[in-house]
Amino acid sequence: MSMDEDTSTWLHGFASGVAACSVGAYLLAKRARHERQPALIDEDGTVIPLE
Numbered sequence: 001m002s003m004d005e006d007t008s009t010w011l012h013g014f015a016s017g018v019a020a021c022s023v024g025a026y027l028l029a030k031r032a033r034h035e036r037q038p039a040l041i042d043e044d045g046t047v048i049p050l051e
Contacts, residue, residue, distance in 0.1 A: 021045065 003011070025045040040048040 028047040
């Protein structure tokens with residue numbers, strides 16, 4: 001099965017989006033720890049600050 005250019009472009013964009021979300025979640029969690037605010041990280045990477 002060969003991918004056409006549109007599919008290849010979509011997959012590249014999707015992978016970039018997933019990577020950006022992972023980096024964003026990591027930075028949020030790091031900042032939350034730095035400010036000594038407790039935070040939960042869901043299994044899908046969502047950061048939930050606790051107050």
